[in-house]
Amino acid sequence: MAIGSSRGTGVSSTQPATDASGATDSTAATGRILGGYLVPNQPHPLLAPEQSPGWQSLHDSYARLRAEIEASDADLLLLFSTRWVSIIGHQIQADPEPHFWVVDEDFHELGTLRYQLRMDAAFAETYRECANARGLHARTVAYQGFPIDVGSITALKLLNPNNRIPACIVSCNVYSDRQETLVLGKAALDAVKKSGRKAIVVGVSALSNRMFTDYIDPATDRIHSLKDDEWNRKLLELFAAGRLEDVSQLSREFSRQANGDSKMKAIWWLAAAMGQNNDYRGTVFDYQPVYGTGAALVGLLPYPGAGGGLEYDEDDSGFFHGDRNVIATAEASAAPATLEP
Amino acid sequence: MYSAVNHNSKTKGRIVRGCLAPHPPHLVFAANPPQNEPQASGAGAWQGLLAGYAAMRRSLEAAEFDVVIVHTPHWKTRRGHHLLGVEHFKGLSVDPIFPNLFRFNFDLHIDVELAEAIHAEGEQRGLVMSMMRNPEFRVDYGTITSCYLTRPAFDLPIVAISSARSYFDYSNEVGEREMLALGEATKIAVEKTGRRALLLASCSLSHRHFTEEPEDPEDPAFEHIYNANQAKWDRHVLDLIERGCNRQLLDEMPDFMEQSASECKDGSLTWLMGAMDVPQLGGIVHGYGTVIGTGNAVVEWRLDQAEVQV
Numbered sequence: 001m002a003i004g005s006s007r008g009t010g011v012s013s014t015q016p017a018t019d020a021s022g023a024t025d026s027t028a029a030t031g032r033i034l035g036g037y038l039v040p041n042q043p044h045p046l047l048a049p050e051q052s053p054g055w056q057s058l059h060d061s062y063a064r065l066r067a068e069i070e071a072s073d074a075d076l077l078l079l080f081s082t083r084w085v086s087i088i089g090h091q092i093q094a095d096p097e098p099h100f101w102v103v104d105e106d107f108h109e110l111g112t113l114r115y116q117l118r119m120d121a122a123f124a125e126t127y128r129e130c131a132n133a134r135g136l137h138a139r140t141v142a143y144q145g146f147p148i149d150v151g152s153i154t155a156l157k158l159l160n161p162n163n164r165i166p167a168c169i170v171s172c173n174v175y176s177d178r179q180e181t182l183v184l185g186k187a188a189l190d191a192v193k194k195s196g197r198k199a200i201v202v203g204v205s206a207l208s209n210r211m212f213t214d215y216i217d218p219a220t221d222r223i224h225s226l227k228d229d230e231w232n233r234k235l236l237e238l239f240a241a242g243r244l245e246d247v248s249q250l251s252r253e254f255s256r257q258a259n260g261d262s263k264m265k266a267i268w269w270l271a272a273a274m275g276q277n278n279d280y281r282g283t284v285f286d287y288q289p290v291y292g293t294g295a296a297l298v299g300l301l302p303y304p305g306a307g308g309g310l311e312y313d314e315d316d317s318g319f320f321h322g323d324r325n326v327i328a329t330a331e332a333s334a335a336p337a338t339l340e341p
Numbered sequence: 342m343y344s345a346v347n348h349n350s351k352t353k354g355r356i357v358r359g360c361l362a363p364h365p366p367h368l369v370f371a372a373n374p375p376q377n378e379p380q381a382s383g384a385g386a387w388q389g390l391l392a393g394y395a396a397m398r399r400s401l402e403a404a405e406f407d408v409v410i411v412h413t414p415h416w417k418t419r420r421g422h423h424l425l426g427v428e429h430f431k432g433l434s435v436d437p438i439f440p441n442l443f444r445f446n447f448d449l450h451i452d453v454e455l456a457e458a459i460h461a462e463g464e465q466r467g468l469v470m471s472m473m474r475n476p477e478f479r480v481d482y483g484t485i486t487s488c489y490l491t492r493p494a495f496d497l498p499i500v501a502i503s504s505a506r507s508y509f510d511y512s513n514e515v516g517e518r519e520m521l522a523l524g525e526a527t528k529i530a531v532e533k534t535g536r537r538a539l540l541l542a543s544c545s546l547s548h549r550h551f552t553e554e555p556e557d558p559e560d561p562a563f564e565h566i567y568n569a570n571q572a573k574w575d576r577h578v579l580d581l582i583e584r585g586c587n588r589q590l591l592d593e594m595p596d597f598m599e600q601s602a603s604e605c606k607d608g609s610l611t612w613l614m615g616a617m618d619v620p621q622l623g624g625i626v627h628g629y630g631t632v633i634g635t636g637n638a639v640v641e642w643r644l645d646q647a648e649v650q651v
């Protein structure tokens with residue numbers, strides 16, 4: 001099921017000396033984003049690859065991403081995970097050494113996921129400041145026993161198994177839409193530049209997110225429907241051509257048609273963090289079903305001039321003005337916290 | 342203090358009382374129990390709801406129970422309905438959404454025999470059912486919060502049922518049908534196993550949150566309903582509940598879910614209605630209040646004190 005790269009593969013520290021925002025090496029003193037990846041949100045490739053050819057394939061394909069990351073001189077992995085849902089703005093993981101365990105709430109039969117990770121707490125604080133500066137409500141979290149989401153744990157264990165590179169994770173707000181998510185992505189780039197990090201950004205998300213709602217034989221796993229499969233492949237075609245901003249522009253339609261994961265907020269965030277253009281070298285390392293959902297491993301490296309023109313259907317935004325009381329009437333604002341029913 | 346009980350499955354069990362018992366972790370936070378690590382200021386934003394829970398606890402003292410069965414929106418499962426299937430869970434539950442408020446050391450005993458009976462009855466009705474057998478599972482904050490606020494001693498075994506995503510994966514109609522069937526399965530299992538059961542539907546009513554929090558989360562100046570639409574829907578639903586118009590409530594449920602972003606879309610209240618046979622019996626509203634903009638009601642149906650007409 002793998003879809004090949006349109007322009008070859010390979011990250012290295014000798015790649016074109018530009019970052020995702022188009023800055024050149026003359027800004028070496030400031031941070032930059034070296035590249036981005038999209039990875040799946042389910043734990044199967046880590047916990048039970050042997051049960052399904054697709055899960056095994058994903059597990060094995062991670063080796064190519066690991067090799068790219070290993071060859072880069074990245075000093076930060078920055079993740080946005082659709083499996084970490086937030087309500088109060090945006091939460092940023094800042095526990096320097098989170099260690100605990102989680103059991104997937106649905107796939108608990110796959111066993112316990114133990115983790116010991118390494119986070120860049122200083123960067124988390126910088127990201128919070130940069131998010132606040134763009135009007136977002138954001139906070140860092142660092143609590144013993146905090147359940148890091150299975151999507152992030154899986155990604156980090158497979159991308160960075162020895163914790164060589166410190167990481168940071170930001171949550172996916174249930175209410176945020178495109179504008180707010182773009183602002184969160186731009187704040188990520190601000191924070192990378194400000195902190196001087198050489199970052200790789202990672203969106204943890206399914207493509208089509210329609211899952212089988214009954215127990216299946218994992219060996220027979222497939223994309224839930226032909227329609228979802230076709231939409232996934234269309235998106236992956238654009239990815240392979242490095243057209244990240246086009247994927248971002250298409251995300252609403254994709255979500256409507258193929259039950260995209262969390263409105264494809266991970267793509268909005270990734271595209272905004274990487275500079276909102278199509279100038280990437282794209283690689284689709286793998287594409288497989290995980291319990292019916294579309295699970296892809298995609299890589300994007302800055303590659304100036306690759307993408308051609310852009311057609312924008314969506315608005316852009318650089319600052320978040322909040323949603324409190326947006327539709328509240330005088331009556332609601334005056335309503336007490338306790339009503340006589 | 343928990344102590345195991347031998348049940349007599351020769352005696353016909355029954356659902357003694359049913360409750361709407363919402364689970365904002367803010368209420369546990371505000372109560373400052375020793376199991377919860379964060380300390381609240383006592384500023385009082387949620388007094389109405391806490392008083393409602395206190396009134397419900399007093400009311401429940403008049404009845405005897407063998408088990409608490411809770412349907413929780415915060416254990417979300419896409420492959421059908423799951424039940425906790427390990428006798429004892431002990432650990433730390435940190436809420437990934439409100440970790441600043443809820444880091445609770447839980448110690449729960451499970452009525453596995455009843456859980457398995459519900460599982461079997463659900464399967465008989467065509468539902469996808471699953472037993473959760475991993476002892477390291479982190480019990481969700483919905484289960485813990487509703488159980489704590491209703492019966493803080495944790496002196497009864499519980500059964501916890503997950504929230505299947507049928508409403509989201511298919512439609513409100515499919516979700517409603519499944520939850521009524523799950524409710525019926527719960528009722529029959531309770532009867533067959535001879536339990537005297539207290540049922541908790543752990544959900545809010547209207548459910549649009551503010552996405553900001555004040556410096557002191559308990560600051561009453563911050564707290565009110567999200568907007569007038571939500572308040573009107575909540576009032577209407579509570580009016581139906583108090584008048585015992587539960588069939589009408591179910592008829593209107595899909596609209597309520599969509600128009601107020603209601604957490605009833607996680608199925609808990611419809612499950613409770615199904616388990617109680619959709620009684621023509623008014624619920625006693627012990628309290629109503631908002632938590633970061635969402636509408637929450639503490640309601641009790643005293644099935645043991647009513648001539649229930651179906």
Ligand SMILES: [Fe+2]
Pocket residue numbers: 364414415545604
């Ligand atoms: Fe909730």
